[in-house]
Amino acid sequence: MNPSSSTTAEGVLPAHDAHDAHHDHPSYLVDGTTIKSWLLTVDHKRIAIMYLVWILLFFLVGGIFAMAIRIEMLTPGPTIMDAMTYNRTFTLHGMVMIFLFMIPAIPAVFGNFVLPLMLGAKDVAFPKLNLASLYIYLAGAFLALWGMINGGLDTGWTFYTPYSTHTTTTVAPVLFGAFIIGFSSIATGLNFIVTIHTMRAPGITWFKLPLFAWALYATSCIQVLATPVIGLLMVIVTGEQLFHFGLFDPARGGDPVLFQHLFWFYSHPAVYIMVLPSFGVMSEVVATYSRKNIFGYRAIAYSSLGIAFVGFFVWGHHMFVSGQSTFDAGVFGVLTMLVGVFTAIKVFNWVGTVYKGAVDFKTPFAYFCGFLFFTVFGGMTGIAVATTSLDVHWHDTYFVVAHFHFIMVGATVMAFLASLHYWFPKMFGKTYHEGWGLVAAAFIILGFNATFIPQFLLGNYGMPRRYFEYPERYQALNVASTAGASLLAFGFLIIAIYLVYSLAYGRASGQNPWRSKGYEWLSASPPPTHNFVGPQPTYPEEPHFYVDPKKAEVPDVV
Amino acid sequence: MSSSAHSAAASPGVPRLAQHFASIEVQNHAARLGMWLFLSTEILLFAGLFVCYGCYRYLFPEAFAAASRHLDLTMGTVNTVVLITSSLTAALAVHYAKEGKNGVVALMFALTIGMACIFLVIKGFEYSHKFAEGALPGPYYRMEAVQLPGVPLYFTIYFLATGLHAFHVVVGMSVLVWLMFKAMREKNFGPNNYVAVELGSMYWHLVDLVWIFLFPLLYLI
Numbered sequence: 001m002n003p004s005s006s007t008t009a010e011g012v013l014p015a016h017d018a019h020d021a022h023h024d025h026p027s028y029l030v031d032g033t034t035i036k037s038w039l040l041t042v043d044h045k046r047i048a049i050m051y052l053v054w055i056l057l058f059f060l061v062g063g064i065f066a067m068a069i070r071i072e073m074l075t076p077g078p079t080i081m082d083a084m085t086y087n088r089t090f091t092l093h094g095m096v097m098i099f100l101f102m103i104p105a106i107p108a109v110f111g112n113f114v115l116p117l118m119l120g121a122k123d124v125a126f127p128k129l130n131l132a133s134l135y136i137y138l139a140g141a142f143l144a145l146w147g148m149i150n151g152g153l154d155t156g157w158t159f160y161t162p163y164s165t166h167t168t169t170t171v172a173p174v175l176f177g178a179f180i181i182g183f184s185s186i187a188t189g190l191n192f193i194v195t196i197h198t199m200r201a202p203g204i205t206w207f208k209l210p211l212f213a214w215a216l217y218a219t220s221c222i223q224v225l226a227t228p229v230i231g232l233l234m235v236i237v238t239g240e241q242l243f244h245f246g247l248f249d250p251a252r253g254g255d256p257v258l259f260q261h262l263f264w265f266y267s268h269p270a271v272y273i274m275v276l277p278s279f280g281v282m283s284e285v286v287a288t289y290s291r292k293n294i295f296g297y298r299a300i301a302y303s304s305l306g307i308a309f310v311g312f313f314v315w316g317h318h319m320f321v322s323g324q325s326t327f328d329a330g331v332f333g334v335l336t337m338l339v340g341v342f343t344a345i346k347v348f349n350w351v352g353t354v355y356k357g358a359v360d361f362k363t364p365f366a367y368f369c370g371f372l373f374f375t376v377f378g379g380m381t382g383i384a385v386a387t388t389s390l391d392v393h394w395h396d397t398y399f400v401v402a403h404f405h406f407i408m409v410g411a412t413v414m415a416f417l418a419s420l421h422y423w424f425p426k427m428f429g430k431t432y433h434e435g436w437g438l439v440a441a442a443f444i445i446l447g448f449n450a451t452f453i454p455q456f457l458l459g460n461y462g463m464p465r466r467y468f469e470y471p472e473r474y475q476a477l478n479v480a481s482t483a484g485a486s487l488l489a490f491g492f493l494i495i496a497i498y499l500v501y502s503l504a505y506g507r508a509s510g511q512n513p514w515r516s517k518g519y520e521w522l523s524a525s526p527p528p529t530h531n532f533v534g535p536q537p538t539y540p541e542e543p544h545f546y547v548d549p550k551k552a553e554v555p556d557v558v
Numbered sequence: 559m560s561s562s563a564h565s566a567a568a569s570p571g572v573p574r575l576a577q578h579f580a581s582i583e584v585q586n587h588a589a590r591l592g593m594w595l596f597l598s599t600e601i602l603l604f605a606g607l608f609v610c611y612g613c614y615r616y617l618f619p620e621a622f623a624a625a626s627r628h629l630d631l632t633m634g635t636v637n638t639v640v641l642i643t644s645s646l647t648a649a650l651a652v653h654y655a656k657e658g659k660n661g662v663v664a665l666m667f668a669l670t671i672g673m674a675c676i677f678l679v680i681k682g683f684e685y686s687h688k689f690a691e692g693a694l695p696g697p698y699y700r701m702e703a704v705q706l707p708g709v710p711l712y713f714t715i716y717f718l719a720t721g722l723h724a725f726h727v728v729v730g731m732s733v734l735v736w737l738m739f740k741a742m743r744e745k746n747f748g749p750n751n752y753v754a755v756e757l758g759s760m761y762w763h764l765v766d767l768v769w770i771f772l773f774p775l776l777y778l779i
Contacts, residue, residue: 193595194591224595225602229606246696247696530578
């Protein structure tokens with residue numbers, strides 16, 4: 001029953017003797033200190049840390065542009081920028097946040113870090129490909145950012161044709177950057193699928209996989225199956241912009257709606273690339289802090305696959321007003337609602353897990369609470385906009401903006417912050433200040449609500465998205481939204497300060513500060529370079545195996 | 559086995575086991591699964607083009623029929639035969655790699671690469687013919703003989719599809735050249751070490767397979 005002894009995990013180094021472990025098997029953080037040993041590493045943990053650094057940087061860039069948008073919307077007329085700059089600003093915000101933050105955030109950072117640990121593996125199946133995917137991601141990111149700085153892009157992150165093929169702004173490098181980032185996404189997904197199939201330690205059958213691994217598996221399937229399509233599309237649109245072939249240009253007989261079909265065939269499943277890993281994180285967090293075995297393990301695992309599968313058949317709900325037939329719209333609407341059913345399965349199981357659990361209200365659990373609200377609220381508004389008649393009213397208004405921020409950003413950012421706090425001791429072997437963690441969580445969750453609930457109202461009153469100026473009657477709600485965004489930004493600032501402080505001055509956390517039963521905590525924190533010392537561990541227990549929450553059968557390891 | 563990178567391979571026919579895998583079987587399984595997944599992404603890449611083709615064929619049926627009759631059916635057919643034959647030699651390379659006949663493996667790959675060259679040369683002739691005629695994509699279309707709306711779109715798709723395919727031919731050739739030199743220099747392929755050959759050939763079969771769909775769509779119907 002004791003995870004830090006060798007009875008449940010044979011061959012795992014008993015890490016209570018941290019000093020010996022440190023000398024014989026240094027942690028991945030100090031095993032090689034040259035710059036080259038980081039930049040050319042094939043260790044999944046170091047790659048994850050490098051991803052973390054870059055992704056946080058891009059998150060900051062996207063966040064600064066989000067604040068710029070909110071400040072511009074403070075007054076009905078021009079506030080701090082002109083209309084063209086505004087177009088470029090929201091495009092850059094969307095592009096950076098989606099392609100550079102939300103899609104890779106949880107899989108590339110936390111997936112990379114903990115997946116092999118959860119499987120009892122020494123690394124992912126293709127370590128070099130893993131490193132390559134980081135550099136491909138950076139190459140694409142810098143090409144796209146270079147394009148956005150030199151000339152900018154005013155199409156919105158959706159690059160809708162025929163506008164995107166005719167605008168004089170710099171479309172080609174940004175699109176090509178997105179194309180390159182797609183390869184990184186495919187490589188990561190492919191690597192994870194193969195890792196989960198082939199690298200599981202003896203004893204980890206499919207139904208002993210931690211739920212985060214299941215979520216990553218479903219996510220990876222989407223990444224591998226959907227990304228090539230947008231890759232091709234980005235190449236075609238780049239060609240269209242440079243050579244005006246006319247494939248999506250009605251003036252030359254092309255069909256812009258075909259662009260939308262191909263675009264959303266990727267980009268709707270991409271929503272689940274962003275949100276499925278969050279569901280996985282939350283399954284880990286809720287079990288750990290409720291000190292209870294997860295309720296409905298198989299249902300949660302299967303519903304991830306269900307979302308991944310149905311996610312490929314719902315893209316038409318972006319095109320209710322594109323002239324598609326009422327029948328098609330109805331079919332796409334109903335299929336979209338199926339996603340709600342699968343998500344509800346998860347939500348009820350999480351609530352069932354908390355029920356009669358011994359809740360330990362730590363920072364990650366606070367983010368779980370926020371997450372639950374955003375997922376349910378965002379999901380319910382998703383059902384609403386999947387209804388054709390309602391969508392026609394809300395189409396391209398702030399209602400949709402608020403909806404997708406609630407579900408995509410709300411859920412992903414909650415899960416990102418939950419992961420960051422939950423796995424911080426695992427990654428760095430340090431603790432952070434729990435009080436500040438909760439204060440920041442309060443700022444983030446309240447700030448988020450204050451930012452986007454006014455936008456639901458704005459949209460319902462008819463304010464269109466992406467408009468530079470607006471009638472004065474919308475001002476009060478816009479000001480409220482900007483105020484909320486400031487709270488949100490302040491929350492992030494607090495987190496940045498105390499986490500950086502903890503990195504430098506935090507107390508040593510010990511191997512398993514949360515007394516979690518997750519497999520990844522069976523190795524030292526931070527883990528040694530090859531994750532485990534000695535032979536590959538074996539796992540006789542199920543994951544999330546908290547027999548009786550009232551009895552502290554797990555020893556205090558702090 | 560000769561180079562330092564393969565110092566762990568003690569005897570011919572024994573591949574190097576990367577330290578993070580439990581066994582050679584697992585490593586081979588991972589390699590094959592990875593390749594199959596990669597091939598599925600390649601198919602999906604082309605699938606987008608097939609969707610474009612389908613849509614515009616539906617919108618402009620006469621134009622597409624008329625434009626496809628302007629392709630050189632003889633050259634296309636010869637190319638199809640050449641490419642299918644090259645897939646046979648690639649498959650034979652796997653067969654001989656399993657038997658450890660490294661010389662024959664290199665020969666089979668040389669034949670495959672040779673046929674790939676023939677394919678590209680014929681493709682080059684077709685392209686230059688199209689350029690001369692003015693059968694070009696979108697705004698560059700200059701062919702007087704066929705003036706139907708939708709014909710320039712056909713040639714856009716023709717050049718995109720065959721161009722993307724030709725790019726894959728070149729990538730596949732590079733992989734096969736690498737494998738050919740590996741077979742010649744290291745003479746290391748054998749019953750326990752043929753996964754690299756197998757994966758390279760699989761990629762080549764994909765190149766062939768895509769063409770088997772492109773040929774009827776663009777040339778025949």
